[in-house]
Amino acid sequence: MKHKQFRIGKLVLPYVMILPAVALLAVFTFYPLFNMVYLSFFKYDMLTPKKFVGWDNYYQLFFVNIDFIAALKNTVFYTLGVIVFMISLALIFALWLQRSTWVNAIVQRFMFLPHICAMLTVAMVFQWLMDDRGLFNAVLSVFNLPALRWLNSSHTALLSILIVAIWKGVGYYALILLSSVKSIPPELLEAADLDDAGKLRTFFKITLPMLSPQLFFLLITITINSFKVFDAVRIMTGGGPGNSSDVLVFYIYRQAFNYSKYGLSAAAGTILLLILLVMTVIYFRILGKRVHYQ
Amino acid sequence: MGEIVFKNICKSFGETKVIEDLNLTIRDGEFTVLVGASGCGKTTLLRMIAGIGPATSGELYIDGEEISDVPPGKRGIAMVFQNYAIYPTMTVKGNIEFGLKNRKIPKAERETLIAEVAETVGLTPYLKRKPSELSGGQRQRVALARAMVKKPKVFLLDEPLSNLDAKLRVSMRTELIELHHRLKTTFVYVTHDQTEAMSMADTIVLMDRGKIQQMASPMEIYNDPNNVFTAQFIGTPPMNIQKMKDGKHQLGYRAEKVQLSETKPDLLYARKAVVLTREMLGSETIYKLQLEEADDGSGKTAVMAKTPNLMFEVDSRVYIGVDRKDLYYFDEEGRRLRGDGISPSLEKMTAEGGES
Ligand SMILES: Nc1ncnc2c1ncn2[C@@H]1O[C@H](COP(=O)(O)OP(=O)(O)OP(=O)(O)O)[C@@H](O)[C@H]1O
Numbered sequence: 047m048k049h050k051q052f053r054i055g056k057l058v059l060p061y062v063m064i065l066p067a068v069a070l071l072a073v074f075t076f077y078p079l080f081n082m083v084y085l086s087f088f089k090y091d092m093l094t095p096k097k098f099v100g101w102d103n104y105y106q107l108f109f110v111n112i113d114f115i116a117a118l119k120n121t122v123f124y125t126l127g128v129i130v131f132m133i134s135l136a137l138i139f140a141l142w143l144q145r146s147t148w149v150n151a152i153v154q155r156f157m158f159l160p161h162i163c164a165m166l167t168v169a170m171v172f173q174w175l176m177d178d179r180g181l182f183n184a185v186l187s188v189f190n191l192p193a194l195r196w197l198n199s200s201h202t203a204l205l206s207i208l209i210v211a212i213w214k215g216v217g218y219y220a221l222i223l224l225s226s227v228k229s230i231p232p233e234l235l236e237a238a239d240l241d242d243a244g245k246l247r248t249f250f251k252i253t254l255p256m257l258s259p260q261l262f263f264l265l266i267t268i269t270i271n272s273f274k275v276f277d278a279v280r281i282m283t284g285g286g287p288g289n290s291s292d293v294l295v296f297y298i299y300r301q302a303f304n305y306s307k308y309g310l311s312a313a314a315g316t317i318l319l320l321i322l323l324v325m326t327v328i329y330f331r332i333l334g335k336r337v338h339y340q
Numbered sequence: 341m342g343e344i345v346f347k348n349i350c351k352s353f354g355e356t357k358v359i360e361d362l363n364l365t366i367r368d369g370e371f372t373v374l375v376g377a378s379g380c381g382k383t384t385l386l387r388m389i390a391g392i393g394p395a396t397s398g399e400l401y402i403d404g405e406e407i408s409d410v411p412p413g414k415r416g417i418a419m420v421f422q423n424y425a426i427y428p429t430m431t432v433k434g435n436i437e438f439g440l441k442n443r444k445i446p447k448a449e450r451e452t453l454i455a456e457v458a459e460t461v462g463l464t465p466y467l468k469r470k471p472s473e474l475s476g477g478q479r480q481r482v483a484l485a486r487a488m489v490k491k492p493k494v495f496l497l498d499e500p501l502s503n504l505d506a507k508l509r510v511s512m513r514t515e516l517i518e519l520h521h522r523l524k525t526t527f528v529y530v531t532h533d534q535t536e537a538m539s540m541a542d543t544i545v546l547m548d549r550g551k552i553q554q555m556a557s558p559m560e561i562y563n564d565p566n567n568v569f570t571a572q573f574i575g576t577p578p579m580n581i582q583k584m585k586d587g588k589h590q591l592g593y594r595a596e597k598v599q600l601s602e603t604k605p606d607l608l609y610a611r612k613a614v615v616l617t618r619e620m621l622g623s624e625t626i627y628k629l630q631l632e633e634a635d636d637g638s639g640k641t642a643v644m645a646k647t648p649n650l651m652f653e654v655d656s657r658v659y660i661g662v663d664r665k666d667l668y669y670f671d672e673e674g675r676r677l678r679g680d681g682i683s684p685s686l687e688k689m690t691a692e693g694g695e696s
């Protein structure tokens with residue numbers, strides 16, 4: 047009898063131990079998530095009672111308010127840009143830093159610094175640097191290049207934000223790649239050398255596949271983080287000029303907190319959630335197979 | 341073809357000199373075994389031949405051609421690494437094929453070569469697998485197949501059997517010897533196991549701390565060692581070495597040449613001893629014996645004897661004797677003395693050692 051009780055205790059104990067974490071998740075993640083999807087079918091401004099409107103919010107987003115589509119396009123463009131540049135730059139830096147010299151050790155630390163700065167500060171500093179009479183234009187003029195209007199031009203506003211994001215993130219991602227570049231056994235590269243593989247072939251056939259788990263991880267985290275870009279836009283451009291640098295999360299934020307259209311905002315949020323879900327599934331389906339796990 | 345010549349080769353890693361002024365000729369078509377204790381520079385030597393760890397100074401020739409400037413992939417060399425270094429992201433087939441693809445060998449020809457080599461090493465059923473799904477022995481075969489398929493003029497093998505279990509090791513040994521008979525190319529095989537060296541080599545190169553101690557056939561290196569190091573490295577148990585009465589010269593004899601008897605034998609070398617341990621191996625017995633007093637007066641000393649005679653009990657008193665022709669003399673530095681180097685006074689000392 048006593049024995050049995052002991053076993054039941056053993057069965058229950060793990061659940062008891064994860065209960066606090068699950069409770070927190072339930073309150074702060076799952077409940078808001080479901081509530082958001084639920085709200086997206088209502089017209090709600092927090093003052094008057096909720097009113098069920100069916101798919102109307104979604105209809106509004108896609109067929110009435112053109113600015114949602116603009117924000118969505120910008121976000122996709124921005125995400126693609128960050129993925130391409132962030133991953134290639136991180137890879138280049140990782141390969142460059144793989145030799146352990148004291149110079150590299152210092153560079154590595156400096157590259158990591160932006161990661162620990164708050165986006166708020168970084169955004170404000172860049173806003174200042176990218177001012178019409180800021181440092182960036184001063185440098186351009188030294189080389190006799192025409193000044194750019196950076197944040198003030200609809201052509202370059204989103205690009206400027208992309209630059210900030212890459213500057214802030216690349217050191218961190220390079221560090222992740224660096225640790226796995228360093229863990230590639232040197233004999234593998236020597237074996238490739240003996241197999242008469244050129245530098246490029248060695249890179250594409252040995253190094254890159256060996257890094258595939260980390261690259262895959264980078265791809266997913268960068269995609270998710272870029273789709274959720276917000277603070278830099280909020281501080282540096284406010285989505286402007288026009289809505290040339292408007293992005294999804296900033297759109298959601300505006301609908302909710304500036305215009306009190308909580309239903310519409312929830313619908314946009316639900317779409318963001320769906321996009322991320324679909325992207326992740328696609329990544330795992332298509333690329334997951336090509337990732338080599340040790 | 342595949343003769344390798346080292347000429348005044350030196351190698352340092354930063355401040356530490358690993359190999360100093362090494363001269364060595366590895367003969368074409370032979371199975372040469374580099375043997376030596378861990379850290380003596382065997383891998384370093386192989387990596388020089390392969391071109392992936394170039395010498396600090398000196399010249400290296402393959403077939404009379406100086407190859408310091410020839411990149412590793414163009415040297416006609418294949419290497420099996422100490423830890424195999426097979427590409428984990430590729431299938432077995434991909435591993436074998438990689439070198440061929442790099443040399444732009446047409447697909448049809450590649451397929452034939454791969455099928456051939458896979459059959460030879462018994463990997464045909466595993467071609468589609470990833471290395472992580474193979475056993476240690478199978479991985480070793482992949483490394484071997486990857487080397488063989490290139491039809492190199494020189495094979496470099498760095499302790500390829502050290503990760504295998506005893507049984508597999510013995511069977512792989514025979515397979516490698518057969519492979520060498522079939523291909524008749526130069527094999528340079530590294531090991532720190534002297535039995536492996538003895539059983540496989542045409543020529544053994546024995547190294548110690550970056551220096552070649554002796555280079556000879558297994559029989560010669562066993563029967564006619566050049567120095568104390570060689571005498572003790574080759575053979576199990578190692579040769580018994582005793583300081584002589586003058587405290588300078590050293591006398592050596594193999595355990596298997598020691599004769600045990602109850603009465604004093606009529607041999608040049610005869611000493612009283614006590615049996616410490618007895619280890620029966622079946623056909624032979626290994627005794628550890630203790631001499632009451634070493635020849636140079638430094639007290640008790642132990643010697644090993646290996647004989648078919650198993651009648652001596654532990655703690656029993658016996659005589660050990662060694663025939664004159666089975667004695668080896670070495671000078672103070674451990675160099676072997678031969679022929680005229682063995683003066684009558686040395687032999688007299690040997691005989692007198694037993695008197696006291
Ligand atoms: N990259 C390196 N940097 C510094 N020292 C090294 C390096 N590689 C080897 N050494 C040193 O050179 C010596 C010879 O090394 P090597 O790898 O040739 O030994 P080995 O004979 O192959 O030993 P083992 O049987 O253990 O494989 C060792 O003392 C080692 O510490």
Ligand SMILES: [Mg+2]
Pocket residue numbers: 382383384422498
């Ligand atoms: Mg080694």
